[in-house]
Amino acid sequence: MVAETxxxxxxxxVRVTFKNSGQELRAVDDxxxxxxxxxxxxxIGYSGAGxxxxxxxxxxxxxxxxGQVFVGGQDLRTLTAPQLRHARQQIGMIFQHFNLMKSRTVLGNVEYPLLGKKISQQDRRKxxxxxxxxxxxxxxxxTFPERLSGG
Known part of the structure; x- marks a missing residue:
């Protein structure tokens, strides 16, 4: 199904519920x-807020x-595993505790996921x-990651 939006x-x-020792915890609620x-x-939010x-x-x-999750008008919950892997390649995210490679500059870290794409080094860098x-x-x-602030 494609969302008209x-x-x-x-x-x-969207709701996400976890069970812990028989207790239900709503990490994300509606x-x-x-x-x-x-x-x-x-x-943003407090630690443990979901x-x-x-x-x-x-x-x-x-x-x-x-709940439903639409990205690019596509209902991700209806995709097969291979289709979902392909869709994820179009979604870019940066998490709070991401792992930067210390041997690469900031630019090199951003370039890294593009190494698997069939594009030239110049286009990848650009x-x-x-x-x-x-x-x-x-x-x-x-700049190398060790020179960056944690904030």
Whole structure:
């Protein structure tokens, strides 16, 4: 099913429930979120509030207990495993505790996922630098992770 919407990400009534020692814990409770093309969002909140769980739902690294997840108008919950792997290649996310490779610069770390694409080194570098510009980090392109602030 394809959602009739101009939203790139559309979460509808998403809930994620975990069971712990027989107790039910709602990590995400009835979330509706719509993000339009070109918008950049950060999800903030207290530790344990469900931020990472919610972000993981967007590309189905975490299956929701209820609700619908549309990305690019496509209902991710209806995809086969190979289709979902392909869809995930089009979804870019940065988690709070991401792993940077210490031997690569910031630009090199951003370039890394593009190594599997059939594009030239020049195009890959240009694309990665464009992404850094988009989030205001281009001045750190040649900086190694050990020189960056944790914040």
């Amino acid at each position: 101009s939203n790139v990400i559309d979460l509808q009534n 979330v509706n979120l719509q993000i339009k093309q070109g918008d950049i969002y950060g999800i 931020k990472s769980t919610l972000v993981r739902v967007i590309n189905l690294l975490q299956q929701p207990s209820a 694309r990665a630098f464009s992404l850094l510009q988009r989030v205001g980090l281009e001045e750190y392109a040649n």
